[in-house]
Amino acid sequence: MVVDPVMVSGSGQSLLEGKAVQILKDELFPIAGLITPNLSEASVLSGLPVRTLADMKRAARVIKEKIKGNVLIKGGHLSGAKAAKDLFFDGASFLEFSSPRIRTSNIHGTGCTFSAAITTYWAQGFPLIDALGKAKAFITKAIAGAQPVGHGLKPTDPHAGLAY
Numbered sequence: 001m002v003v004d005p006v007m008v009s010g011s012g013q014s015l016l017e018g019k020a021v022q023i024l025k026d027e028l029f030p031i032a033g034l035i036t037p038n039l040s041e042a043s044v045l046s047g048l049p050v051r052t053l054a055d056m057k058r059a060a061r062v063i064k065e066k067i068k069g070n071v072l073i074k075g076g077h078l079s080g081a082k083a084a085k086d087l088f089f090d091g092a093s094f095l096e097f098s099s100p101r102i103r104t105s106n107i108h109g110t111g112c113t114f115s116a117a118i119t120t121y122w123a124q125g126f127p128l129i130d131a132l133g134k135a136k137a138f139i140t141k142a143i144a145g146a147q148p149v150g151h152g153l154k155p156t157d158p159h160a161g162l163a164y
Contacts, residue, residue: 002122003032004115008040025066032069034128036115042073052078053085053096060089072118072132074111084140086114088132097132099140114139 005024007016016024021044029035043050045066046059056073063071075085081101088095117138121131 001028001032002034002036002115002119003028004036004112005041005045006112008038008044012040029067029069032067033122034070034072034118035063035067036072036074036111036118037063038074038111039077053087056085056087057089057094060087060094064089064091070128074114076110086132086136088129095129095132097136099136102140102143110139110143113142 003024005021007021007024008014025045037045039050039056042056042059042063046062048055048059048062050056050059050073053075056075056078060071060073063073070091071089073087073089075081075087078085083098084101086097088097114135117135118131121134122128124131126134
């Protein structure tokens with residue numbers, strides 16, 4: 001099972017109450033094969049600031065001590081990075097998954113989509129490391145082809161002929 005905590009948005013906005021975070025830690029993390037926090041979530045889970053690759057490694061170690069499964073910290077929001085780097089830790093070694101940083105504002109939901117892609121490939125029988133690599137390639141391609149959302153005619157726009 002892959003658990004994407006969805007506790008804190010990439011911009012730092014809290015998405016869950018403290019009680020819900022505790023339920024994640026107590027009920028879901030112990031049975032997960034992989035958890036996939038973003039930088040902000042890794043900071044909350046580790047109690048450490050997570051702003052650099054070195055911070056990601058420290059946080060992954062702390063988080064791994066608390067769970068049985070593996071950790072993948074999604075680093076898409078690393079500021080100043082030339083690449084989008086995600087860091088996997090299995091308790092013994094680190095593995096970086098890197099792709100060119102794509103300059104776009106059409107990235108809402110990419111962390112969740114990345115975690116879902118990992119789940120899909122892993123469920124199809126790919127070894128976890130291969131599933132991570134395939135999911136990274138998938139999300140990179142998805143970001144490169146992302147279209148802006150919310151432009152054009154809306155269903156309630158009088159010009160669309162669908163206004164009530």
